[in-house]
Amino acid sequence: MDDAIVVGAGPNGLVAANRLADAGWSVLVIEQQPEIGGAVRHDSAVHPGFVHDTFSSFYPLAAASPVMRALELERWGLRWRHAPAVLGHCFDDGRWAMQVRDREATAQRFDDEHRGDGDAWLRLCDLWDRVGDDLIGTLFTSFPPVRKGLGLLRRLPRAGGTESVRLLAMPVTQLARTCFGGRGPAAVLAGNAAHADIPLDAPGSGLMGVLMTMLGQTVGYPVPSGGAGELTRALARRFEASGGRIVRGTAVAAVELQGRRVAGVRLADGSRIAARRVLADVSAPALYDRLLPPSSLPPRVRRAMATFQWDPGTVKVDWALDRGVPWSTMPAAAPGTVHVADSAGEMTASVAQVAAGVLPASPFLLAGQMSTTDPDRSPRGTESMWAYTHVPQRVHEDAAGELTGRWDHDELERFADRMQARIEARAPGFGTRVLARRVLGPRELEARDANLVGGAIGGGTQQLHQQLVFRPIPGLARPETFVRGLYLASSSAHPGGGVHGAPGDNAARAALFHARLGR
C-alpha cells in the first residue's frame, strides 16, 4: 500500500507529491488528462512551429514563492526567460504605461508623466522591501500563519505602521489616487489587481495590486524557456527521481473511506487503489460534492458548500502572427505582459460588469507576447500571442446586445472578434498578421482541466468572503478535511489561485505532521 495518493497532477498536486517523496514516502500521482500539469501546460496545436501556453504563462508567484524556490527546479531543467520589459499598459491614444525591472527606470517614466509619481513609486518599492518577504511568507503558509505573521507584525512599525496597513487595505482605485497623480501607476496597479477577481473598488484589491506589481519590480514576470509545460516537467522529473510514480489518463471517481478514515481511491473503471493518505488536487466542490459519498458529508459542510462561489469564467484567444504586433506606438522596451484598457476606471467598470452577470462591450484584456519574452516559442520574427478576459459564470446580459453566453462555436468566435478589435484599435493591421487563431471558452478550458469549472481559473472566488478562514468554506479553512487522512491540496484551498505551490505544500505538511503524531 502506498503512503499517499495524490489526485491530480497540477502544480499543487506535483508540489505536494515532491514534498512527500522528499520525506521518503511512497507516492502515486493519478492524473485524469493524458498530459500532466493541470493549467501549466503548452501545446503546438494553434499553428505548426508555434508553441502556445494552453492556460497560464507568467510566473512571478512561482519565482517569489518560498515553496517553489525550495524545490530548486532549475536543477531539474527549468530555465526562466524574461521579456525586455515586465509589463506594458496600452491606452487607447497609443501611449504606454511601462514597468521595467529597474525600479529607478520605472519611477523615471512615471515621473515624466506626472511630477512626484517617481518618488511615490520608489516609496512603494521601499515599503515592499520592508514587508514583502514576510507578507509572502504569511500568505503562503497554512492559516493561521503564526511565525511569518509575527515577523510581519515586528517589521511593521519601521515600515510605516498603521498608515501602511491602511494603505494596503484600500481598494486599488483609492490606493492609486492616494499615492499617485498620473494615469500610468494607477493603470499598472489596477491591471495587476484584476489578475484576481476582487472588484477594483473593494478592499483586498489594493493588496493584490501591490503584490503583483512589486513582484514585477523584484522578481519580474518570468516564463519557462520552451513553454509553460517545462515548469511541470521539472516538477515531474524531480518527483520521479525520488521514486515517485505518475499514472496519466486515469480519472479518480471516488475517495474510499473506512469509517471516518480514508482508505484509498476508486478509479473511473471501478478498480480500487489503497493508500494511507489521499491529497486531492481537485476543486473543493469536486471533492465534497462528487468524490466523497454524500452520506459522509456532515450537514454543516453540505450547507457551507451550497454557498461556495466560483470565480468568473474565461475566454482565451491564442494567435500565431507572421510578424510582431504592429502597435501604433512601439514602447521603448517590449513588454511580455500587456494590459489593454482605456483607463483604470474602465477596468473597474469591466470587472464590476462581469460580477453582475454582464458581458462587457469593452472587455479588459490581459495579453502575452510570448516570443518577445522567449524567442524559442516561434520562428524568428513571428509572435506567439494570447489574450484572455473574464466573463460571467452566468451571462444575464451582453452590454453590446449581441451574445447570450451560450458559448457555442459562433458566439465564441464573435466574442474573440470583440477582443481582437480592442487590439486592432491599438495595433492597426494586427488582423492581417494572423496565421491562425484558437479560441478557448469556458467549456473548452474545463474539458482540458476539470478544475477550471465554467472557465474559472482561481479555484473559487478570491474575494474576502472566501479567503483566509473562509477558504474554501468556513470551518474547513485548513488542508485537513473532516475525513482523517484526506487533504485538499488545490487552489480551492488557502491561499488560492496562481502557480506558487502553497496549497500543495500546506496539504503535504499537514499529512506529514499527522503521520508523525500517528493519526
Ligand SMILES: Cc1cc2nc3c(=O)[nH]c(=O)nc-3n(C[C@H](O)[C@H](O)[C@H](O)COP(=O)(O)OP(=O)(O)OC[C@H]3O[C@@H](n4cnc5c(N)ncnc54)[C@H](O)[C@@H]3O)c2cc1C
Ligand atoms: C487561462 C489561465 C491563465 C492563467 N494564468 C496564470 C498565470 O499567468 N500565472 C499564474 O501564476 N497562474 C495563472 N493561472 C492560474 C493557475 O494556472 C492555477 O491557479 C493553478 O494551475 C492551480 O493549480 P492546481 O494544481 O490547484 O490545479 P490545476 O492546475 O487545475 O490542476 C488540477 C489537475 O487535477 C486533475 N484532476 C482534476 N480532477 C481529477 C480527478 N478526478 N482525477 C484525476 N485527476 C484530476 C486535472 O486534470 C488537472 O491536471 C491561470 C489559469 C488559467 C486557466
